Amino acid sequence: MSYPPWYTVRMMIKETLFEVTRTRGLHNVTEFIRAYNLEHAKRVAKRLFGEFTHIEEAKPFPRFDGKKVGEFNR
Numbered sequence: 001m002s003y004p005p006w007y008t009v010r011m012m013i014k015e016t017l018f019e020v021t022r023t024r025g026l027h028n029v030t031e032f033i034r035a036y037n038l039e040h041a042k043r044v045a046k047r048l049f050g051e052f053t054h055i056e057e058a059k060p061f062p063r064f065d066g067k068k069v070g071e072f073n074r
Contacts, residue, residue, distance in 0.1 A: 021054040
């Protein structure tokens with residue numbers, strides 16, 4: 001059985017989470033966007049927010065470690 005072309009292409013495309021910092025008044029605001037690469041993230045941020053000060057790939061969230069933190073009651 002073969003998959004439809006749109007499904008196969010979607011499986012090959014990997015999106016990444018980017019952190020965009022922009023200035024709003026006197027405050028710096030951090031927003032998150034999904035994009036394919038850094039250049040795509042810059043285009044998306046420019047379209048959504050206009051001017052931005054800094055953009056970088058978001059750091060991964062730390063994994064939960066039950067040994068360090070302890071187990072939760074569920």
